[in-house]
Amino acid sequence: MAFRITITEDADRQLRSLPVREQRILEAAILSRLQHQPTIATKAIKLLRSNPLAEFELRAGDLRALYNVEGDEVVILVVGRKVGNTLIVESEEFHGHQNDPAEPLGNGFEKDTE
16 A cells, blocks of 8 residues: 655745755655555654654654654655754754653652751
């Protein structure tokens, strides 16, 4: 079954902010990898753990596309570049794909400072 690929307005703007060469690389990866098996984990496709924004990440070198699969449609939500552990979208760090930071770990006891 061939999946239909849709790109949101935000993701399209983010894609167009990349250099043309990188746009072509990511567009080719989207077409070749997401039309037929967008939910099968591979080196290029990663299932994201408890992510509030997207279920999957497509990797093409250091380029990333975050997306969801809704029935027979792949919806591209965010496009950016991975630098180290940071996703850069339109020249800024992107944190919308992360869960709220974990609560600090502790033993539940307050320390008496007197």
